[in-house]
Amino acid sequence: MAKHVVGKAEDVGPGMRKVFEVRGRPIVIFNVDGDYFALLNRCPHQSAELSMGLISGIATADEPGHVQCSRRGEFIRCPWHGWEFDIRTGQSWCDPGRISVKQYPVSITAGAELVEGPYKAETFPVSIEDSYLVVDL
C-alpha cells in the first residue's frame, strides 16, 4: 500500500463525487457531509461505473405503505441495475455480508505536510496553501 495524492479536497464538494485514476484503477471519491470516502468505481455485479449512479438515502419499512427515509446522501445506486451501496462502507444493502464494493482509505492532508513526502503526487503539483485528498492503494 502506498499513499497517493489524487487532487484537491475542494474538487469534491459536499454531496459531490469525482473519479480519479490511481495505479490504473478508477477510484470514485464521495464527499458525504464533509466526510470523504473512496470506492473502486466498478460495481461488483457487472463492473458498471458507480460514479454515474444516483446518490440517495435509504427507504425502509416494517409494513407496506409506511416508509421511512433516512441517511440521505449516503448511498450510491448503481446506474445499470440499481443495486444500493452504502458509501461509508462499500457494502450492498441487500447482502452486506457477501456483496460489497472495494473500499480504500482516503484522508485529507495539508499541502505543507505533503511537500515533505513520502507521498506520490503523480499527476499535478502540490501547493502548501491547499488541502489534498490522499488515497491508500
Place this chain on the structure above:
Amino acid sequence: MHHKPTSVIDCDIHPAVPGNDALIPYMDEYWQEQFVSRAIGDMDLASYPPSVPLSCRPDWRQVGEKPGVSLASCREQALDKFNCEIAICNPLYGGQVAASGLMAAEVCSATNKWLAREWLDAEPRLRGSIVVASQLPDRAAEEIHRCASDKRFVQVLLLAGNEMLLGRSHFWPIYEAAEKHGLPIGIHAGTMYRYPTSSGMGWPSTYLQDYASGTLLFAAQLQSLITEGVFAKFPDLTFVMIEAGISWVPSFMWKSTKVWFGVRGEVPWVKRSPAAEIRDRVRFTIQPFDTSKDPVRVEKLIEHLGSEDMLLFSSDYPHWQFDGDDPMPPGFPVRLRQKITQENPLRTYPRLKETV
C-alpha cells in the same frame, strides 16, 4: 397413539363432495330453497373434471362413482395403504369458485360442516382445511372464526386462481383471521377462471395447457404475496403451496432475489431476500413431484432450495400423480424421509401436535 416407525402425515387428500344434495342439509333456509327451487346442478370444479385421468388413478376409480366420495375407499387405498397417522382433507368443489360470492360463501360453510360430520367425525386420522370464499374476504374471515374452535381444522384453503392476486390488501382479512388462530394458508392448484391460466395473453385450448400452466399461477401468487408485504404484515403466517410442483421454485427464488436487489426501493417492506422469505414462510407438498427420479438430481434440487424444512409429504389422493404404494417420489434421500413425512408437517401445522 401407537407410532409405527414409518407412519406418515399426508398433507393433501381430496374427499369429494358428492353433489349439492350432500350440502343442502347444512345450508340455511334461504339457500336450501334457492338450491332446490333453481335446481342448481352439481358444481364440480372445472380444474378437476371427474372423468379426466388426473382426477383419479385408474386402479382407485370405482365405476359410476365420482372419485373421492367413498371414505371406505380412502381408508383402504390411502390411509391404510400409505400408513397415514394423519391426513389433511382439502375439499375441492365448484361452489368455492361461484360467480356469486354469497353463494360461494354458503357452499363453503356447508362444505366445512359436511366435512366435519361425514369425514372428520367418522375417521380419527383425518384433519381438515377450512374452505373459504375469497370472493368475500370478510365472510371468509367469519367462516374461519366459526370453524377455528374445532381443532381438527388445521389450515385455511384458497385456490391458486382468484379474482385478484392474493397479495392484495383486499384479502388481508383472511390472513388476519388465519394468523389469529395459528392456521397456515394453503393455496391449492385450481382456479376461478376469471382469468386465463395461460398468462394474460389468451385462453388455453386444451386441458393439458391449463393444468401445466398451474405453476405459473403459483409463481405469480408467490411474487404477489412477497411484494405486497403479506409476510411483513402477518409475521406469524405460513403459506403452503399444495399440488404446486417444486422444481420451478429454485429458479423462481433466484430470479426474484436478483430483481429485488435492483428494485428494492419500490418494496422496502421486503426486508430480506425473497429466497430467505420463501425458505422461512412457505412450504410445498411433494406430489406432484415434477422432476427427475435420479437421486443425484433430487439432492441438487434440495440444495438449490436451500432448506430441508420446506417439503411436506403428500399423496394428492385420489389424483393420479404416482403409481405404486408409496407417495414418496423415488430418488429422495432416505435421510429426509422422517423430516418430510413427520417433522416438517408437524412444524408447519401446529394444531396437529394438539391432537396427535
